[in-house]
Amino acid sequence: MIIHIEPHADTPIYTQLTKQIIEGIARGYMRPGDSLPSVRALAGDLGVNMHTVNKSYHELEKRGIIRIIPKSGAVIQAPVVVTQDSHHYEHITDELKSAIAEALVLGIQTEQVEELVTSIIQDLHAEAEKK
Amino acid sequence: MIIHIEPHADTPIYTQLTKQIIEGIARGYMRPGDSLPSVRALAGDLGVNMHTVNKSYHELEKRGIIRIIPKSGAVIQAPVVVTQDSHHYEHITDELKSAIAEALVLGIQTEQVEELVTSIIQDLHAEAEKK
DNA sequence: GAATTTGTTCTATACAATATAGAACAAATT
DNA sequence: AATTTGTTCTATATTGTATAGAACAAATTC
Numbered sequence: 001m002i003i004h005i006e007p008h009a010d011t012p013i014y015t016q017l018t019k020q021i022i023e024g025i026a027r028g029y030m031r032p033g034d035s036l037p038s039v040r041a042l043a044g045d046l047g048v049n050m051h052t053v054n055k056s057y058h059e060l061e062k063r064g065i066i067r068i069i070p071k072s073g074a075v076i077q078a079p080v081v082v083t084q085d086s087h088h089y090e091h092i093t094d095e096l097k098s099a100i101a102e103a104l105v106l107g108i109q110t111e112q113v114e115e116l117v118t119s120i121i122q123d124l125h126a127e128a129e130k131k
Numbered sequence: 132m133i134i135h136i137e138p139h140a141d142t143p144i145y146t147q148l149t150k151q152i153i154e155g156i157a158r159g160y161m162r163p164g165d166s167l168p169s170v171r172a173l174a175g176d177l178g179v180n181m182h183t184v185n186k187s188y189h190e191l192e193k194r195g196i197i198r199i200i201p202k203s204g205a206v207i208q209a210p211v212v213v214t215q216d217s218h219h220y221e222h223i224t225d226e227l228k229s230a231i232a233e234a235l236v237l238g239i240q241t242e243q244v245e246e247l248v249t250s251i252i253q254d255l256h257a258e259a260e261k262k
Numbered sequence: 263g264a265a266t267t268t269g270t271t272c273t274a275t276a277c278a279a280t281a282t283a284g285a286a287c288a289a290a291t292t
Numbered sequence: 293a294a295t296t297t298g299t300t301c302t303a304t305a306t307t308g309t310a311t312a313g314a315a316c317a318a319a320t321t322c
Contacts, residue, residue: 026233063237079236079238082238099227102222103227106213114245117227
């Protein structure tokens with residue numbers, strides 16, 4: 001899986017990495033049960049510091065996406081049933097609400113927002129089916 | 132309109148303010164053409180620094196939501212037709228993609244994501260109709 | 263069993279971002 | 293004429309981000 005980091009973007013490196021790993025899993029480039037590269041190996045590939053990758057991995061663990069096994073490695077979690085009162089669900093809802101509110105204020109109509117969401121989901125699923 | 136700031140949250144104060152103003156407009160608490168309070172007045176109400184409010188206002192202007200008239204004030208912009216190649220559209224798409232990818236990875240199904248989006252839109256529109 | 267790799271923990275440094283404070287300015291409003 | 297407005301400037305303190313290196317113990321590999 002290809003990861004591209006822009007060192008001087010306004011988004012922190014560890015956040016760029018976290019987002020791209022999540023999108024990579026959504027696209028099916030990596031599957032539940034798969035191991036992520038070691039923090040040293042990935043840091044070497046990306047040309048960033050070990051601690052930066054480590055911070056991203058712990059961010060992913062906090063969001064319930066991977067499981068870090070001490071002294072061993074990081075494994076992609078199997079999807080669990082997310083209840084509406086979990087903090088994971090609240091986090092997703094908050095992110096969606098921010099984006100949707102901004103879209104509506106800018107004049108994007110309700111139907112267009114829903115169509116955009118559908119097309120994003122289709123885009124994410126597109127390549128996942130090939131695997 | 133009620134704005135609540137948490138000074139010690141991990142989200143910067145100016146970002147909290149920007150999001151809540153956007154949501155407030157989406158809910159119809161403020162309308163296009165309305166003026167925002169002066170940076171000094173709002174800073175006083177919220178108990179934060181003038182420059183923090185100013186930074187939020189300029190963030191809103193950069194996103195096309197308000198227009199700052201020098202030496203006068205800030206006015207909420209009228210919604211414009213957003214084309215798919217505008218940077219506003221790209222920004223919305225990126226935010227939605229991040230949230231949706233995370234939702235799918237956590238095991239929220241496609242239909243549930245679409246239902247969640249619909250319910251968020253309804254929630255935002257709920258009070259706007261009363262006005 | 264020995265060597266290597268693993269995440270973890272610690273100190274240290276450099277730089278940028280955030281937030282506050284105060285002052286001064288010129289234009290707009292009252 | 294007085295006040296309010298956003299703007300601009302200096303200044304400071306704190307936090308966040310990123311890098312660097314070292315050391316450790318557990319896990320894995322050979």
